[in-house]
Amino acid sequence: MYTFLLSKIEVGSHLYVNFSxxxxxxxxxxxxxxxxxxxxxxxLILGTRDLNRVPxxxxxxxxxxxxLVKSIALTQMGPSYYSQFLPFVATTFLFVLGSNVAGALIxxxxxxxxxxxxxxxxxxxxxxxxxxxxxxxxxxSAGLKIKGLGFxxxxxxxxxxxxxxxxVEDFSKPLSLNFRLFGNVVADELTVTVICxxxxxxxxxxxxxxxxxxxxxxxxxxxxxxxxxxGEVIE
Amino acid sequence: MVDSIVSAASVIAAAIAxxxxxxxxxxxxxxxxxxxxxxxxxxPEAEGKIRGTLLLSLAFMESLTIYGxxxxxxxxxxNPFLG
Numbered sequence: 001m002y003t004f005l006l007s008k009i010e011v012g013s014h015l016y017v018n019f020s021x022x023x024x025x026x027x028x029x030x031x032x033x034x035x036x037x038x039x040x041x042x043x044l045i046l047g048t049r050d051l052n053r054v055p056x057x058x059x060x061x062x063x064x065x066x067x068l069v070k071s072i073a074l075t076q077m078g079p080s081y082y083s084q085f086l087p088f089v090a091t092t093f094l095f096v097l098g099s100n101v102a103g104a105l106i107x108x109x110x111x112x113x114x115x116x117x118x119x120x121x122x123x124x125x126x127x128x129x130x131x132x133x134x135x136x137x138x139x140x141s142a143g144l145k146i147k148g149l150g151f152x153x154x155x156x157x158x159x160x161x162x163x164x165x166x167x168v169e170d171f172s173k174p175l176s177l178n179f180r181l182f183g184n185v186v187a188d189e190l191t192v193t194v195i196c197x198x199x200x201x202x203x204x205x206x207x208x209x210x211x212x213x214x215x216x217x218x219x220x221x222x223x224x225x226x227x228x229x230x231g232e233v234i235e
Numbered sequence: 236m237v238d239s240i241v242s243a244a245s246v247i248a249a250a251i252a253x254x255x256x257x258x259x260x261x262x263x264x265x266x267x268x269x270x271x272x273x274x275x276x277x278x279p280e281a282e283g284k285i286r287g288t289l290l291l292s293l294a295f296m297e298s299l300t301i302y303g304x305x306x307x308x309x310x311x312x313x314n315p316f317l318g
Binding site (some may be wrong): 176179180182183184186187190214216217220223224 | 285291
């Protein structure tokens with residue numbers, strides 16, 4: 001891949017781990033995403049171990065998160081089906097939120113690695129593409145599960161000549177999900193990097209706060225859209 | 236020679252992509268924010284709901300600019316036209 005340097009800003013450089021000639025991994029993405037997944041799972045497992053009628057601090061936080069994801073799923077899919085797809089929506093939400101926040105809050109720059117740098121896993125387009133494709137699979141299987149073969153009727157709605165448009169939509173949905181998340185995360189990091197290279201002190205702080213806020217918002221939007229796509233096919 | 240022309244064209248293309256991608260969402264976000272302020276002024280008790288919806292829709296409009304940015308980034312850092 002051709003990259004050039006402009007005041008030490010690099011996009012698309014990774015720490016490659018070669019598995020074979022054709023297969024290689026992005027080590028830093030895998031490392032950070034594994035970290036995020038394990039931290040979130042540990043937190044959830046330990047937090048839900050002993051549930052009380054009068055919630056403590058951790059349980060309060062978990063209940064807030066549960067209410068949030070439940071309201072996302074409920075408003076998009078309706079009361080009769082939402083509970084089947086709540087785990088998927090909640091998992092995507094928590095993973096995207098965790099990775100974005102991990103990229104924005106943890107000072108990864110302190111750890112130096114041979115090439116590339118540790119950052120949010122969502123700034124690698126492969127992670128977001130994977131999430132988007134998972135969403136596609138989820139809404140296809142949801143439609144087939146709930147509507148059976150009647151699922152394919154939606155391709156000729158509202159009229160038969162909408163068929164090509166509806167087919168294109170199946171490809172454009174994951175593409176736009178993918179680019180939205182990837183672009184937002186990369187844009188945040190690029191803005192911070194450019195401002196840091198101009199004025200390294202204090203000035204980047206408000207931009208970093210904005211980036212943190214936008215990261216949380218992107219997680220919400222990703223989960224809302226995934227829920228909306230599922231809700232659209234099962235309505 | 237061809238490579239330098241392609242590089243120069245790529246830089247200009249990146250600038251144009253981001254610049255034009257900013258126009259439409261800018262107008263849209265301005266409209267949305269204006270309407271939201273009007274709504275809050277008319278009905279201050281609905282502020283929480285309006286703010287939530289506004290932020291969500293602003294983020295959707297923002298993603299249009301981001302598409303332009305992705306095109307610009309791929310042209311700058313992962314140019315498919317350079318040999």
